[in-house]
Amino acid sequence: MKVLVVHNRYRSEQPSGENNVVDQEVSLLHEAGHEVGLFERRSDDIASMSLVGRVSVPLRVPWNAAVRTELATRLRADRPDVVHIHNTFPLLSPSVVAACTDAGVPAVATLHNYGMVCPPGTLYRDGRVCTSCVGGQPLPAVRHGCYRGSRAATVPMAVSTALNRARWWTGVSRFFCISGAQRELLVSAGMPAESLVVKHNFVEDPPVRRELPGEHVLYLGRMTEEKGVRLLMTAWSRAEMDIPLVLAGTGPLSDEVSDWAAGRRDVHYLGLRTKAECQALLARASAVVVPSVWLEAFGLVVVEAMAAGVPAVAPAHGAFPELIEPEATGLLHAPGDASSLAAALRRIVAPAWNRELGETARVRYEKDFTPSVGLDRLIAGYEAAIG
Template structure:
């Protein structure tokens, strides 16, 4: 199969699970013998632009005609069987859909978040779930400055959603949802159920797993409020465990977390870690804690923990209930409840051996690269077949 992957890469200064997923899928397809090309832009490139170019970036978020022209030419030259779209913000834009239509190449898209119904894609505002823009004009997002706490910065994203919502819904042959929870929410929001497939993200076998009970609790991810870091801090102060808590990652709250960790003997903040260091931290964990306060569309760190034979503690909302079988592969706590999270932290110490074994079995069944490849190709073939059927219609 001949595949062209379209992706706007996130800034390299911050870890991006989405970038990692794209890279892993490209490598997976290539290793399986498929011909894979990449059409991409990099948000890092904005820093090197002239002031005039930077000023025009927001204008090109809803539509970038130069990208349409360039991609159309490439599609005509290479004639891929399918185009796989990931992120188009801010330098590509939904004009990539028009390019696919111009050449008659079927397009699929992975929905890594909720940008089809929410300008910043988070369904989260001021520390709470927010659905104000779902099914309506995204005026509330602008009013509240939901992207980067800025009304001005939110305007291009809101315009993009308002202008291109129907274009996405009609121009994509198959949407890959990364969880059933995400699919169900988007279908309720009006997206076409017949085009929505569930394809969980996969994780490569780390080649290293836990061999004992573990040495520490681990939080691994972006240091932000929506990832539940303050909830974890409040819960940790309640639970009184003898093992340490290790926090790895960077983000807007890293200074606050570093100060808190520096004031305690039972917490270590280790900052941004390499992939190898993350694998080592996971393999030495009693459990991984993912206490997100927003509705995660997936939970990559939970599956990474499964691969290492480590249970996870996560909230009973979003995608987590379909990833974590409560009491079997990990524990689910009441969302936004520090007492419930503290109780799970205490409980996992006693039962983490059996849960870790069960977590590894779940990984081997549902989240390996071979399973990911099967589901990916099935989605491609479905989109290609539908495109061929359309072409034959009078």
């Protein structure tokens, strides 16, 4: 099969799970013998643009006519069987969908977030889950400045959402939702149910798995409010655990987390770590904690923990209830509730039960989240779109 992948890469200074997913899928297709081309833009390139170029970027977020022409020309020359669209913000724009229509090439798109119904794609505002724009026009997002706290910065995204909704929904043959929870919300917002299929992200089998009892509870991710970092700090202070908490990652709350950890003997903040270092931390974990207070469309860290034979604690909302089977592969806590999270942390580290949870989590990974399963679902989506 001949596939062209379309993606606007996120800035390298902010490690992106979405970039990683795209790279892994491209490698997976190559290894399976498929021919894969790339049509990319990089947000890193904005910094090197002229002043005029940088100023014009927001104007091209809703529609980039030059990209439409360039991509349509590429498609007519290469004639791929299918185009796989990922992120189009800010340098590509939804004009890539029109280019596929111009060239008569079927398109599929992976929905990595809630951008179809929420301009910043997060469904999160002012410390809480927000669905004000779901099923309607994105005016609340502009009013509240939901993207980077700025009304001006939110306007191009809101305009793009409003103007291109019909084009996305009619011009893309198959949308890959990364969880059933995400699909359910998008269908309720009016997206065509027949075009939305669930294709979970896959995870490569790690080079190391847990063999000995875990040494720590691990938080692995961005240091941000929506990821539940402050909730975790509160819960950990209440939990009074016998093993330490290790946090790895970076973000706006890094200094706050570092200061908090410096005042405790049972907490270690490591900052940003390499992929190999994160895998080693996972293999030595008793449990992974993912305390997100927003509605995660997926939970990649949970699946990475499964692959390493490690159970997870996460909130009972978003995608987590379909990833974690309570009392079997991990535990769910009441969303946003520090006491419920503390209780789950105390329970999950019980030695005999913890080992059993980890073993069951590994079985779940082998059943649903391996590269081979991911490839089968990817190709099935492509074939359906071509058909």
